[in-house]
Amino acid sequence: MIKKRKIAQAEIPTSSMADIAFLLLLFFLVATVIDVDTGIGLTLPEYVEKPEEVVVDKSRMAAILINENGDVLVDGIPTSVFQIKNNLKPRIESKIELPSNKKLIISVKTDRKTTYNPYVQALDQIKLAYFEVRDEYSQGNYGSKFNDLALEEQDVVKDKIPIIISLAEPEAVKK
Amino acid sequence: MKFEKRRATTKQEIPTASMPDIVFMLLLFFMVTTTLREVEVLVDYKLPEAEAIEKIENKRLISYIWIGKDKRIQINDSIVKLEEVQTIMYSKRQDLPNVIVSLRIDRNSDMGLVTDIQQELRKAYCLRINYSTNIKI
Numbered sequence: 124m125i126k127k128r129k130i131a132q133a134e135i136p137t138s139s140m141a142d143i144a145f146l147l148l149l150f151f152l153v154a155t156v157i158d159v160d161t162g163i164g165l166t167l168p169e170y171v172e173k174p175e176e177v178v179v180d181k182s183r184m185a186a187i188l189i190n191e192n193g194d195v196l197v198d199g200i201p202t203s204v205f206q207i208k209n210n211l212k213p214r215i216e217s218k219i220e221l222p223s224n225k226k227l228i229i230s231v232k233t234d235r236k237t238t239y240n241p242y243v244q245a246l247d248q249i250k251l252a253y254f255e256v257r258d259e260y261s262q263g264n265y266g267s268k269f270n271d272l273a274l275e276e277q278d279v280v281k282d283k284i285p286i287i288i289s290l291a292e293p294e295a296v297k298k
Numbered sequence: 299m300k301f302e303k304r305r306a307t308t309k310q311e312i313p314t315a316s317m318p319d320i321v322f323m324l325l326l327f328f329m330v331t332t333t334l335r336e337v338e339v340l341v342d343y344k345l346p347e348a349e350a351i352e353k354i355e356n357k358r359l360i361s362y363i364w365i366g367k368d369k370r371i372q373i374n375d376s377i378v379k380l381e382e383v384q385t386i387m388y389s390k391r392q393d394l395p396n397v398i399v400s401l402r403i404d405r406n407s408d409m410g411l412v413t414d415i416q417q418e419l420r421k422a423y424c425l426r427i428n429y430s431t432n433i434k435i
Contacts, residue, residue: 137318144321151328160360160400161351162430170420235410239403242412243346243429250350292413 163246165288183218185211185229187245191236195245204241207248208255215256219283226284232291246288253286260284337375341366343404347434354398354428361390361424365403369411380414387422402430 187207188196195202197210211229218227229249233242254269257280261269265276272280343366354360363383364372371378373386391397399419403412419427 141318141321144318144325148321148325148328151325151332155328155332160354160357160428160430161433162354162400162428163348163350164352164354164398164426164428167416167420167425167427169423169425170417233409233413235408235413237409238405239407239409239412240346240405242409243348243405243431246429247348247350247431250348254350290413290416292417 163243163250165246165290167290179228180225183225183228185214185227187229187231187249189231189233189237189241189245191234191238193238193241195241204244204248207245208252211249211252212256215252215284216259219256219260223282223285226287228287228289230289230291249288250286253284257281257284337362339364339372340375340377341368341370341372341404343367343402344406345402345430345432346405348429348431349434351431351433352428354400356398359394359396359398360400360428361387361394361397362400362402363415365401365407365411365415367404367406369407371415380411380418383415383418384422387419387424391422391424396426397424398426398428399424400428400430 184198186196186198190196193204195204195207197207202210211227215227218225231242231245231249257269260283261267261272261276261280264280265272269277269280341364343364362373366372371380371383373383378386387399401412401415416427419425
């Protein structure tokens with residue numbers, strides 16, 4: 124007679140798996156840093172030992188000067204920081220249809236003693252002016268905001284309205 | 299006559315068998331998205347505020363430079379001198395060719411220092427920079 128053997132079922136207890144998973148989940152939830160880095164992006168020019176002197180047509184230039192007290196000059200006229208945007212917008216708009224070598228160049232110049240905050244405010248205003256012009260141009264030609272356009276359309280708009288910012292070196296005189 | 303409450307005979311339980319799966323899925327999501335903070339900020343700084351800001355999509359490309367209220371410069375975990383910035387950043391650029399340098403500069407710093415750092419970055423060929431700012435409400 125053959126005895127029926129009981130086969131012991133080997134099982135791993137899985138009831139606590141959910142707990143373990145929850146614990147890990149909590150750890151990663153707490154450790155995750157979600158805050159995105161935000162800021163004003165720029166691309167610096169390459170470093171050259173002796174920069175060439177390039178003569179630029181005065182009508183292409185918008186010179187922004189910021190002194191150590193945070194006062195702003197736009198093309199020699201005293202302006203408040205928050206007026207820079209309104210000042211630049213019509214000038215950018217007037218150059219949309221011009222060829223790429225006639226677009227507006229914005230030069231930002233500071234003293235060595237200028238604080239960082241007004242400089243960032245001025246850059247912010249410039250960027251805002253460009254973004255608004257781009258948005259309006261996209262709205263008029265493609266019917267939606269710049270950020271919602273297809274990539275090729277964005278390239279066309281970027282080509283029409285390039286952001287050219289020149290950061291002049293501060294004068295060392297007031298060191 | 300006996301009254302009986304009419305009750306549905308179906309089970310009134312939420313099936314929990316798939317809960318571990320759901321939890322694991324969430325867990326995986328967070329594991330993949332987490333970038334653990336590796337550096338300790340040694341300088342005290344307050345960022346300026348701006349409106350026209352952009353997000354940096356790729357967190358792994360970012361390399362930070364801090365400038366504190368006391369004009370100290372921090373890269374990675376240590377305070378460095380201005381002259382050292384170029385060599386450190388150049389070696390960083392060799393590891394990550396398209397590195398984005400996020401400048402976390404105190405709002406009351408002098409532009410002279412900021413420009414000096416920018417010159418060092420230009421020499422180190424780290425040309426993509428980002429002035430870190432808070433959003434203005």
